[in-house]
Structures are given as structure tokens and as C-alpha cells.
Amino acid sequence: MVMFDYKIVEDVAKELYIRALCDLPPDVRDALNKAYLKESNSTAKEIFKTIFKTIEVADKHGTLICQDTGLPIYMLKIGSDFPWNGHKIKSSLYKGAERATKEFPFRGSSTHPLTRVNPQTSVGEGLPVIYFDFLGKTDHLEILMVPKGSGSENMSKMKMFYPAHGVSALKKFVIDTVFETGANPCPPGIIGVGIGGTADLVMKLAKEAIVRPVGQRNQDSVIAELEEELEDAINSMGRGPMGLGGDITTLAVHIETAFTHITQNPIAVNTQCWAARRARATIFPDGLIEYGY
């Protein structure tokens, strides 16, 4: 049996957190550039220019794009052709996130929910958020890291509609959420929508929706059509970048779905700000690491 050094996972967990905070994915940059070209409002155009300048400064100095280093989320896909040790992976992610915070160093935002004591580690009970999934016929471990800032996360909403409310209620929920949350989630970002599942699964689907690269549509053509329809509708609202008016209110609407109960019609919206940060790594059993987004 191959002996794998889990220190590699810890180092990668640290590196991914820092990469995600400093280097905006190319698909997000492209989407912002395209959005700027479509924008006609002068205030909004100024906002886009400031966004580009920010990205430029972060690239040049290798610094954090946004001050909110968020709560760390790690989404894992574990290949089944290698005996990965889940427990060791979990503790390595915890240590990696803590090391990123202390060694970079940046502000830790994790806090006890009642005492509000902040250990300045970005971790704590229940953190980092970790999602495990499994892949057949591969031996590698894929880790997607998402630092989730609170400006957008605080604007999350979910509702358990009934079947009688139909798809119409779901569309209205998305539009009304964007209307109500306005400037707070730092638009124009990604509107992640989960439809179906249970109360907990529907929000997880919305979270999966915000990490999909901008420009990719849901593979189901019916869902892809709904994404486009909602995207066009939101971009006709006039809310604009930072809620100060303009043509572009969102870069993309992404929807993820799951089967639900015959009596249920759940929906969740998880918004992502324009700084839609994420970083990805694939670790192979021989210790080779490939980084991406």
C-alpha cells in the first residue's frame, strides 16, 4: 500500500485559501470585462473601472482583493481508486485554513455564535465547512476552496413553497430577493439558486451554483433556459453595480437542482459578490499537485 503524507493536504489547504483570496478566476475576470462593455450608465462604468484597478493592484502586489477573508469552505471530490483517509483529510483542512490565516497573515472572521469571541484562526467548531463527494475510476483528490464573505452570505434566503405555488413562485422569489438585497451583496456577482431537495440540501445546491465557473450553463436545457430567463430579467431591473444604478445587476444566474418530496417546492438563493473567489487543486497519490480554479 502507498504511504501518503497528509501534510501535503494541509499545505494545499493553506495555499488554496491564500490563492483564492488574491487571484480572481479567469472566468470571473472575463465576465466582468464583458459586463463593462455592455454597461451604459456612467456611474456604473466608474465602478467597473475601480473593480479592474483593484484586481490589477491585487495581481501586482499579491495582496487580498477584498478585506473579508470570509469563512472557509472546502468542497472535496475523493477518487475511489486510492485509499484516502477521510479523517486525516478533515483535520488537514482545519490546520491548513488556520495556517493560512496566521502565516499570511490576514484577519480571521470565525467567531463563537454567542460569546462572539474571535480566535483569529478562521476556524473553530464546525469550521471549515467541508463537503465530501466521491468519484469512481480515479485515484486523485480534488479540493475546491471558496472563501465566503459575509456581505453576500448575509443576503441568503430560502423558502419552502408548496407544489401548488408552481414555478412562478420560484421565479418571483429570485427576483424579489435580488430586489430586496439591493446593494448589499456587492453586485454584479453570481446569483446561486437551489431548487428541490430538503431544507438543508436546497441551500447546499445554491452554494454549488455560485462556485460553477461563470459562463457555464446547467447541462439540463430546461434549467439552462430558466437561468437565462432570470438573468435577463435581473439585468433589466436597473439596480446596477453596487446598487447605484446601471444595466448590469448580475454576471450570471446559476441554478442547481435535486429531486424533492411530492409535497415540497423548496428554493434557496445564495448570492456571490463580484469578487467571486475560488481556487482548486488536484492531489495525486504520488504527491503531485495541480492548481487551477
Added chain:
Amino acid sequence: MTTHHLDTPFSNKTIKQLQAGDIVFFSGTLFGLRDLTQIYMFDQNNKPPVSLEGMPCIHTAPSLRKVGDKWEKICIGTTTSTRMERFTPELIGEYGVKAIIGKGGLYEGSLEAMKKYGAVYLAIVGGSAALETDQIEEVEDVYWEHLHPEALYKFRVKDFGPLTVAMDSHGNNLYDDVKEETRKRLPKIYHQLGISE
């Protein structure tokens, strides 16, 4: 849309010139504060050890590093202002703060105080901390260190901006105007999406 290049402190005359939609850059002193700083000030009755008269305050929780007794910047950005609404009228009325810098805007109570005492809300581009950090020349002082990263900070800035005058001292609120414009468009959007209201 006029672009203004200002220096701190701001006079009433300067503030009155700023109209919603204008762009502002400024140089000089900038104070940083947020939730806990203001809970400490207003709920726990602690007076700031420094005068805020005529000064701008930014809603921030910075990443700083202390080297010896000197604070160095790592990342200084802006947080959502709406959480700070409860404290803002007093911050303006009692301490003479002339500009609040943040993202997301504030509500009616703050707008009233801005009108009454002469102050503005300057919207920054949320998430643009890399640029803000670059425009902050120095962390001059940190008061109430035990509250860090939610202490009271004194920064020196150069050409800080661009900032959009989103709420002016004449009672105009750009966020509300945009929201009302969007509200008018909603029935048509619902109709196009086949939504029964």
C-alpha cells in the same frame, strides 16, 4: 456628475457642494470603525480619545500587523454599512463626523442627520480592498486596541477614491432613487416571467 478632489477636515461649505451622484477623491485623515467600535462608544458610553470633528469615517475591520509599537497595513477594506444605522445619527450629531464611507448605504435616520448637521454618505466599491489599501499611506494610530480588528483607527490617505456621493446633505439618497426606479419596473418583469402577483 462633478468630480471633487478634497482635503480633510471637511467644512460645512464643502459638504453642501456635494450632490448625490458626484464623485469624490480626498486626502488627509480617515477614521476607521464598525459594529463593535460603536457598541463600545454608544452602548457602553466610551468617548473617543481623539476628535472626529469634520472627519470622514469608514466602515472597516482591517487586517493589520503590529511591528514593535507601529501598526502596518495588510488589507484595509470596507464592510456593509446598513448594520451601522443605529449609531450613525449620533456619530454625526454628537461627534461632528462629516462623511461616512461604506457600502450598501444607510437609512432614513442617517439621512435626516446628514441633512440636519451637514454630512454625506460616500459609497465605495465594495470588495475593492486591494485598491483602498494602496491608497492608505499609513496607519497613524489605533485607539482601543483591545477591540482590534474592530477598534478605532486613524489612517492617512492620498487621493482616496473614487467614492460616489450616494446620500447628500440635501436629503437625496441615490440608493432609494435606484430602488424606486427598479420597483416601477417590477410589474413588467413579473409579467414577462409569467409570474402571477
